[in-house]
Amino acid sequence: MKKLYSLIFSMMLLGLVVSGCSTNDQAKKSTDTKQEVSQKKVELTISAAASLQDALNDIKANFEKSNPNVKINFNFGASGALQQQISQGAPVDLFFSAAEDKFNNLVQEGLIDKSQGKDVVGNELVLVVPKDSTKAINSFEDITKADKVSIGTPEAVPAGQYGKETLENLNIWKSIEGKVVYGKDVRQVLSYVETNNVDAGIVYKTDALTSTKVKIVATAAENTHDPIIYPLGVIKNSKQPKEAQLFYDYLQNAESMNILEKYGFKGL
Numbered sequence: 001m002k003k004l005y006s007l008i009f010s011m012m013l014l015g016l017v018v019s020g021c022s023t024n025d026q027a028k029k030s031t032d033t034k035q036e037v038s039q040k041k042v043e044l045t046i047s048a049a050a051s052l053q054d055a056l057n058d059i060k061a062n063f064e065k066s067n068p069n070v071k072i073n074f075n076f077g078a079s080g081a082l083q084q085q086i087s088q089g090a091p092v093d094l095f096f097s098a099a100e101d102k103f104n105n106l107v108q109e110g111l112i113d114k115s116q117g118k119d120v121v122g123n124e125l126v127l128v129v130p131k132d133s134t135k136a137i138n139s140f141e142d143i144t145k146a147d148k149v150s151i152g153t154p155e156a157v158p159a160g161q162y163g164k165e166t167l168e169n170l171n172i173w174k175s176i177e178g179k180v181v182y183g184k185d186v187r188q189v190l191s192y193v194e195t196n197n198v199d200a201g202i203v204y205k206t207d208a209l210t211s212t213k214v215k216i217v218a219t220a221a222e223n224t225h226d227p228i229i230y231p232l233g234v235i236k237n238s239k240q241p242k243e244a245q246l247f248y249d250y251l252q253n254a255e256s257m258n259i260l261e262k263y264g265f266k267g268l
Contacts, residue, residue, distance in 0.1 A: 049098035080156030
């Protein structure tokens with residue numbers, strides 16, 4: 001009888017041990033799964049106006065330190081070209097435009113929810129000349145002295161659109177239209193001026209401030225062109241909506257706004 005009791009006790013003890021091991025295994029699996037989710041690597045693609053390049057690279061570095069599982073990939077270019085890419089199905093998570101009309105086109109197409117869009121910063125339009133220029137170009141009216149002038153292609157580059165508006169409102173456009181060298185984005189226009197390929201160029205103030213090879217000779221009056229506003233939005237079909245929302249919010253926090261203003265953007 002004692003042997004029987006001993007055998008029963010041993011079997012019960014073995015059952016408890018096996019049960020405990022099973023529970024521990026399940027807990028370990030649950031922990032491993034949570035760790036796997038939290039450590040999952042995610043990549044976001046942000047299509048952004050070329051003029052935002054320096055500021056966004058600084059913001060990216062700060063964001064990735066705080067969110068090591070999220071990698072930010074930027075696609076910089078002219079806002080009009082970026083808008084067309086998104087319209088045609090390019091895999092993009094956020095759009096940071098240099099023009100409201102390009103942004104609103106995507107809202108109208110249903111690719112950005114209006115509630116997921118925000119006007120973040122503004123900018124100014126300036127006339128720049130090479131640092132060593134001897135052309136005596138000191139105002140927009142003086143552009144007529146230039147042999148070549150560069151602006152962004154107005155149909156695709158917002159800075160070019162604003163530049164053409166300004167020259168039209170100053171009654172200068174028709175007299176210099178034949179001298180215009182068009183750039184694919186505002187950074188190319190800046191490059192043309194830096195390398196003395198043109199005598200003057202119209203760019204954003206933020207771009208001009210990044211260069212030691214050009215000087216700002218005039219700032220366009222606000223009433224000569226449409227307001228320069230940079231809207232930001234999450235693309236509806238983003239494959240990483242949570243992370244896209246996270247970066248969308250991060251771009252609007254105090255730290256990011258300070259960086260944008262450091263590069264010359266205006267808070268709204």
